Amino acid sequence: MPAPDTDSDTAPDSAATGEPPYPTDRNVLEPDCARCPALAENRECISWGTGDLEASVVVVGEAPGYGNPEADPWRGGNWTGKAYTSRHSGRRIRRMVEQVGYGDDAYYTNAVKCFPAEPDDRATNREPTAEERANCRTHLLTELEQVDPTVVLATGKHATQTVLAAEDRELEGFIDSVLEPVWCERLDVHLVPILHPSYQDVWIGRLGYEPEEYLEAIGETLDDLCAPGEYA
Template identity: 30%
Template sequence: MDSRSARPWLKAMGITVWQRREPIAVANAQGPCAEVDGWGRLEDEVRSCVRCGLHAGRTQTVFGTGPRTATWCFVGEAPGAEEDRRGAPFVGRAGQLLDAMLRALALDREQVFIANVLKCRPPGNRDPQPSEVAACLPYLRAQIAAVRPRIVVALGRFAAQSLLATDQPLGRLRGSVHDYEGIPVVVTYHPAYLLRRPADKVAAWADLKRARGVVADE
């Protein structure tokens, strides 16, 4: 990607100057992945899940998207109204900004695995309840174990706290590389938050560069 084609995406991220870097290589077909039948069973289990009360109000579950050999994994909080309708994560305005974040890293959705902590939409887009996180987190853990990415980017407080089993605030979790089951985790802002607070896009870009550095060093 040359600087001219990347400029619109970096502008969306709030970055005014960009230095060209080589794209990050992604895992190929020889990388770790789950057995096809095991992955299919996991999808079926999520699709029919009634572990918490959220199943009663959903249009459909939102399993996640991306290759099971992905180097990068991005984890969000929960589906919104549009995600619930379409069955895919990050498809609204927050998804457009996530696409910009990926483009700034010389990545696209076909190269990364994207999922949420919750697979069903909370009513009114309210915060997830602890019982809902406890019911749904095993699915995310199984997904990450199957994909075995080289880096996980936790988007927002709920994703970070759920993955890292901590109640520390987002501000204290950012700026460091954490560990989840031997996989490095970098914490940054959720794209929906960045839409409300665009001034923090520069800080988010610093987080993404930290994640890119982790991948490059492996």
């Protein structure tokens, strides 16, 4: 198992700033990966996973966004090379996971590690292609094998679809799947879909939750699945 590479960024005092801890290293699996020519041409950095390699929870997003190169330090994985380090969604999902008690027991990554840019606009994202998802899936499977989590917390429809694809399964109705655990036999892990942080405010009410109730529901679901002896 490779040791995570340490970057030069220093973590701010999260207690003093009210921010979630900023990751200081990343789990580089294939330096300079060029399996997807269009992604390699338009990315700034490969956005590798960050966090505890013995974590109980792996948080999976779809792909890094373009990010903001002027933000400090939350520029986004396309600029930092670290998954979920954007000013909005990165900070938000890390704060949520920390608030439900898994801040020190989580690993963050993306189904696709490079920013998928529109061909005529490098700052605008598109959906990764099926080929790009398939090319990068081996990286995600390697991470799941290394970390061996109890739960995969998939943020959004596309991340959920990617994890299910590794099981040769399809997603039927994302909103109805939110916070409904799915046992993935091949991956030997429970999949828990949640709303992507960028769309969370739009959909929480439609699910019948207030924001605090939604956060509590995530915590309760993780506790139920990660508790020793449960689902043995």
